[in-house]
Amino acid sequence: MTDDQHTPEWPPSGMDLGKPTIARAYDALLGGKDNFAADRALADHATEHIPGLRESAWENRKVLVRGVRHLAGTLGMDQFLDLGSGLPTVQNTHEVAQAHNPDARVVYVDIDPMVLAHGRAILATNGRTSVFTGDVRDPKSILGHSAVTDRLDFSRPAVIMLVGMLHYLSPDVVDEVVTAYRDALAPGSYLFMTSLVDTGLPAQQELARITRESLEEGWARTPEEIEAQFGDFELLSPGVVYTALWRPDEPTDPNNLTAGEQLGMAGLAKKLA
Helix, strand or coil: HHHHHHCCCCCCCCCCCCCCHHHHHHHCCCCCCCHHEEEEHHHHHHHCCCCCCHHHHHHHHHHHHHHHHHHHHHHHCCCEEEEEECCCCCHHHHHHHHHHCCCEEEEEEECCCHHHHHHHHHHHCCCCCEECCCCCCCHHHHHHHHHHHHHHCCCCCCCEEEEHHHHHCCCCCCCCCCHHHHHHHHCEEEEEEEEEECCCCCCHHHHHHHHHHHCCCCCCCCHHHHHCCCCCCCECCCCEEEEHHCCCCCCCCCCCCCCCCCEEEEEEEEEEC
16 A cells, blocks of 8 residues: 555644654564555665564564464463554454453554554454553553553452563663563563564664664663573573564474574563562
8 A cells, every 4th residue: 555545634733754663564574555655665774684584574474473372372471562563463462362351451552653543443442451551661650541441450369461562661661660660560471572583683773773773772682692681581482582482373493484484583481470
């Protein structure tokens, strides 16, 4: 869909269409329609320099589906706070969670106003799902927002998701921000995160560099640094691993991963006390 094919209310007010955003660039990587020329230019530039980048974006989406399915279906979780959720695409968090646990309630948060614009369509037909615009780097504001307090009860187990978001938190704030979200969770809750990883492959740091240049945010972290963000939570098997290896639906050879399958890692951990 081209920029002029949207409805007359499009785009939402306050948007700088000449500057790419995280949510819209990711949408472009996934082949979505809710992006603009600047977002597509960034996606094209990055894919020219990073082998397997589009595949990596889809791997991140697929691990989200597997993670939420496990949380809602196998573990029976019914409260999800999806931070930096991005634009709606196929098999979103609320769709997967509510397919496996009809009572599941989901709150989406993203800094891009375009996410809120699309979220209104969700709200019109789904009474268990909310979306609002907020800065993930401000946990106090996020956790105190009425969309969160009205729909989620953090006195009992819940899930906080930083899927495809952790690597956008700068080194000077990441520890404080993630700790605040961990501390907000009750025992029996889960933290689900994926991140751009640094295992020594040049493409990983190159992607981080391109992201910082274009979006002012983007840091590749070692597996140990990613694992540290789970604090004293208990990591579920298989731990922090490449996204393609996190509870795959089909057998995957860890010694034969593609370039795209080696850009990101995932982990899910439980708060015990």
